[in-house]
Amino acid sequence: MNWSDPGGEDGASEGTLLPLEDAEQASDQALYQGDSGELSLDTRRVLVQLLAGPSLDGQRHSRLWPIMIRDEAVICGRLSELFLQLVIDRDQQVAFTRQADTGDLEAPRLLRRANLTFLDSIVLLHLRQRLTQAEAHGDRAVVSTEEIVELLGVYEQVGNTDRALFEKRIHASIEKIKKHSILHKIRASENRFEISPTLKLLFSAEEIQVLTGIYKGMGAAEASTGQEEKMPSGENRE
């Protein structure tokens, strides 16, 4: 893997791979009028793909992937200027950006965040669980809408009379999650989706704990606002 050596000295062999010169050397070569950039065309494409998101995928972007591996250092540098961090999973061949942990330094955020409703978060937990199960079996994670609706039935409020509305809301949550590229429709299969393996990285163990904390907080708040003995009965459920 001589590609993983960013800005390697071996200019000749890289030149045969790519029509454009190495990222370091291309500084005096403007690509278009008014161009004051320094990176090669392909490296810039990688950068834009990473910024536009949601990910750079070795299978879908087979031409850009090796360039990203080769120019990882340069790309990381450019992303740092925007307070972003590059995450690469070489096994699964995906890379994406994450808001850098800037500690005490208050930095502007470029990446979007999805605000979740209670139901969204439950769907998300369920998807994450399916992903873990599938991974444990060494399979790809596939879900269908019917299956999600069925499994989330337990979260329907006691005494709810409008089952249809509840289902509609689940569908809306699924749509939302689809839009954020966490679910991908599978070709030729009605209502069946693959759960993107990136969810594992987006929704980490720490995030799950944060969410649990928020649930607990909500439960406590409800209890203290006079709802009679919600907590004890809730705990008995376990």
Place this chain on the structure above:
Amino acid sequence: MKADKHIATYRRMRNQPLWRLLAAVNGPTIIGLLQSHLYEKERSLPASILFERLTRDLEGLRAQGDDLPQPAQAYVASWLSDGYLQRRFPPGASEEEYELSTASLEAIRFLSGIAKPHSAATESRLSLVIQALQGLAEDTDADKQRRIERLKAEQVRIDKEIDAIHKGRMRVLPRDAALERIREIISLADDLTGDFRRVRDQFEQLNRDLRERIMDSEGNRGEVLDSLFAGIDLIAESEAGRTFSAFWRLLTDPEQGAMLEESLDSVMSREFVGELEMRERRFLLRLTRNLLEQGGAVHEVLQTFARSLKHFVQSREYLEQRRVSQLLKEAQRTALTIKDAVKATEPLEYSLELTSSRLHSLSQWVLYDPSLQAEPEAMREGEPPPIDLESVSELVAQSEIDFRTLKEHVRALLAERDQASIGDVLEHFPAEQGLGTVVGLLALGSRYGIRGTLSGTDAIETVAWVGEDDQGRRARIPKIYFLRDCLDELV
């Protein structure tokens, strides 16, 4: 009552897919469809292709008056949940694939066995049993003296047979007996290919069990983990794994493989083979390839499982997974405790970080142009893209173009004029090889001709010819001239 046990077993079996499929009201239709799509030629199909083929068949059946109201997708879904089909999503595939479950495979084999019975007690089957028994008796005999005696007796028998052949008395297996024996071999080999599926199922089950046990064994490492850490390949060391490996070694052994090929070749050259059905002959011709292919697939599965299981353990991935599943369970439990108090649509003070950014710039503001909303004009046919010279030379390399005739044509034309483009040549001499002729002329042109100016009207010309299917065709090609000056080179 003696029958109790049997009855209980059969009751249980009747609830399982194999029997349910045989007893299904639509059984004959289902089995027939499954057999023709997923058994006879291909053993697995991508969803879209299976749906398409089934839809076609269902239409045909409906036209014959069968009551099959549902679309193909619905039938596939119910066969899937009944356990007649299996669905997989292989790595790298863009859609899911379907294949028969072991149950429906067995149902099909069972039924085709009954549909085409071979005489139950055949001589060849008996002789197979006798041979096998003899072999076993000999191979398990520890008595030196007896073994030597038996080998000597064998020697005497062989000598006698050679002697008989010398004297012109050779025993050739009669035609009918030979046919019976080869059918027996076919059925044995067919069983073998059927076994592969079961072995693969066993591997899958084993892989799943092992991973589940790794996940469940909390805290202390447990025996599965211990063995895996000790480098023991639990899947290959399982009973199914060992049996399969032995089989695979035999099959891929060069000597054995050559022997199998050779014997097959000789048998296929015998006259009695002509009596076999087409299907049976094809089976024999493909036997080695099929065994290698299907066995290879199982072997691959075995390897993949072993590799991923090792990775799963060595990378300590299972620890992280255990932790995540516990956290997920806790989160879900907590969510359940508050579900009656919190509305489903209530926003949380939690947001999921996404990995895409959205840039907003004033420059993105564009004036509204009402004409963009207007109905588009009728679509025009686009110009076909040009073929570059490199792909032309590739085409040339792949085809047999009659260059001699083409050169003659060019020379004939250059005898009359100073220069000729490819279009000119085609005008005078029809393209006998269709596109091949055009490609051939381009190849000649790129070697002996000169290109027109690289831009402007002299860069490209449009040539027309009539293809072998009598369809008129046109192509835009770079304009290349043959010059009289280079006549000498065109020999």
